[in-house]
Amino acid sequence: MKDVQNERDERNIPINKVGIRGLRIPIVVRDQSQQRQATIADVNMYVNLPHHYRGTHMSRFGEILHRYAHDLSLEHLESILTEMKQRFECEEAHIEISFPYFIMKSAPVSGMQSYMEYRCSVQASLGENLSLTMGVEVPIHSLCPCSKEISSYGAHNQRGIVRIQAQTKGFVWFEELISLAEKQASAPLFTILKRSDEKYITEKAYTNAKFVEDTARDIALALNRDERILWYHIEVENEESIHNHNAYACIMRNKTDED
Incomplete structure (x- = not known):
């Protein structure tokens, strides 16, 4: 033919x-x-x-x-x-x-286990050399420091999403990037929570209030400490609960340019 x-x-x-x-x-x-x-x-x-x-x-x-x-x-x-x-x-x-990626997580107080879904990705290119970028999308819980400061009681909360793309020189698990992102949020999210867990998460977020800028910078500091990470691109976006817009922050760094 x-x-x-x-x-x-x-x-x-x-x-x-x-x-x-x-x-x-x-x-x-x-x-x-x-x-x-x-x-x-x-x-x-x-x-x-x-x-x-x-x-x-x-x-x-x-x-x-x-x-x-x-x-x-x-x-x-x-x-x-x-x-x-x-x-x-x-x-x-x-x-x-x-692809969707699932991790079994235990609730912080009750220990109730449930699967949590994350979106993961890999981008690879081969010319003269191999280039590999891994990515994760991590849903998080955020509480506004300004709202907490100016209110007599309470503070407004929002659901956020952290997107991390990273080039590495050694093997890095998706779980490592996911855990890193969750640790820098006001609080992590879970699929199943009992009342004791909800109380814990609510109070944890209130004592760990963060702007979208805070979360992005804290993630960057954690990635800076990891010698396996050569380059990263961080996006944090909060779906505001009392504003008709989202809050957004982005940080990019190529660590190899600084060597």
């Missing part, structure tokens, strides 16, 4: 990224406590396309990914990208994977 994709293109314009987006597939990822966890991922895969090729062979992306979906470890991610470069005869290959 005629291979239309391999026809020569005379427009002389290379394409930086071409591939597939929004492929949903069951995968298995590494789990710190249970070793492995099955989940469902949304996957994007791209390669660069030289100017003389008209198109690329889209089916090859899925073929490569399905062979490794049983264990998307760091080693296998590099193997996927290497095979992409070989199969597509390209100089750069990219993969983006995002």
